[in-house]
Amino acid sequence: MSNTQDSQDILVHTEEGVCTITFNRAAKKNSFTEAMYTQMADALAAAKVDAGVRVVVFQGDIAIFSAGNDIADFLKQASTPGAMGADAPVWRFLQEVSAFPKPLIAAVCGPAVGIGTTLLLHCDLVYAGDNAAFSLPFINLGVCPEAASSLLLPQMLGYHRAAEALLLGEPFMAEAALEVGLINRVVPPSECNAVAQAQARKLARKPLSSLIETKRLMKGGQAKAVGERIVEEGAVFARMLREPAAKEALTAFMEKRHPDFSQC
Numbered sequence: 001m002s003n004t005q006d007s008q009d010i011l012v013h014t015e016e017g018v019c020t021i022t023f024n025r026a027a028k029k030n031s032f033t034e035a036m037y038t039q040m041a042d043a044l045a046a047a048k049v050d051a052g053v054r055v056v057v058f059q060g061d062i063a064i065f066s067a068g069n070d071i072a073d074f075l076k077q078a079s080t081p082g083a084m085g086a087d088a089p090v091w092r093f094l095q096e097v098s099a100f101p102k103p104l105i106a107a108v109c110g111p112a113v114g115i116g117t118t119l120l121l122h123c124d125l126v127y128a129g130d131n132a133a134f135s136l137p138f139i140n141l142g143v144c145p146e147a148a149s150s151l152l153l154p155q156m157l158g159y160h161r162a163a164e165a166l167l168l169g170e171p172f173m174a175e176a177a178l179e180v181g182l183i184n185r186v187v188p189p190s191e192c193n194a195v196a197q198a199q200a201r202k203l204a205r206k207p208l209s210s211l212i213e214t215k216r217l218m219k220g221g222q223a224k225a226v227g228e229r230i231v232e233e234g235a236v237f238a239r240m241l242r243e244p245a246a247k248e249a250l251t252a253f254m255e256k257r258h259p260d261f262s263q264c
């Protein structure tokens with residue numbers, strides 16, 4: 001059975017038990033707006049309770065996974081009192097994705113920036129094209145980590161490698177991501193989405209109750225800590241977004257120049 005719900009920037013399509021969420025804003029490098037977070041959070045909330053969905057796949061296209069949060073949205077939120085509070089679409093999306101009970105798969109080609117990379121910490125299987133470039137540039141934006149990455153990255157990479165990734169904010173390629181265990185396999189970019197779909201179809205043929213219990217048992221131990229860290233990081237992130245370093249970094253990006261942090 002096939003069911004497709006299309007809107008412009010996020011495409012949601014369900015077929016044979018696999019719900020595929022496609023980022024479709026290539027002109028802005030699949031950066032996520034508030035409306036896109038809401039659509040994705042709604043899609044996950046629906047997939048969670050839909051017996052016809054057994055697996056969810058996130059994918060971009062062959063050249064770009066996601067450039068992370070939309071920078072123009074950040075600038076707007078930085079000057080809007082009360083914006084990015086606990087119920088903001090981005091935090092709602094992160095709570096949905098981090099607590100999602102069924103398997104999540106990602107197919108990553110090209111840049112995966114900010115939440116484009118931290119989202120992967122909540123996926124169960126990640127396949128990457130050899131052109132995938134991961135980055136956690138929070139430090140260069142004058143903000144702090146999100147998606148519980150301040151908790152999960154040190155656990156996954158070890159403290160020193162996590163500190164290098166988060167304190168320097170430099171991109172790393174697919175082979176390095178494979179070495180640290182952030183992804184499962186590196187594939188040719190032209191095959192990446194198909195590999196992820198094939199793995200999703202395999203999972204969709206397994207007993208759903210067993211998939212859910214296996215994931216819960218693997219992740220359940222720290223579900224509460226992850227949810228709490230997302231809230232804690234979110235509050236710090238929202239405060240920092242209004243401070244001079246973030247304003248300079250975000251304005252510099254929009255003006256296509258290097259930021260000057262000498263006064264921050």
Ligand SMILES: C/C=C/C(=O)SCCNC(=O)CCNC(=O)[C@H](O)C(C)(C)COP(=O)(O)OP(=O)(O)OC[C@H]1O[C@@H](n2cnc3c(N)ncnc32)[C@H](O)[C@@H]1OP(=O)(O)O
Pocket residue numbers: 027028029031066067068069070071072090111113114115116137138141146253
């Ligand atoms: C809570 C969540 C937190 C986070 O996610 S923090 C992370 C925020 N994201 C970023 O800092 C990434 C910013 N973008 C980039 O660094 C680069 O882009 C890329 C490496 C992703 C790609 O570089 P290149 O291939 O040279 O493309 P281009 O010319 O920079 O971008 C093409 C068009 O896409 C727009 N764009 C790119 N990223 C964003 C973004 N994140 N928000 C809004 N627009 C974006 C540009 O401005 C431009 O647009 P025009 O053609 O109109 O000049």
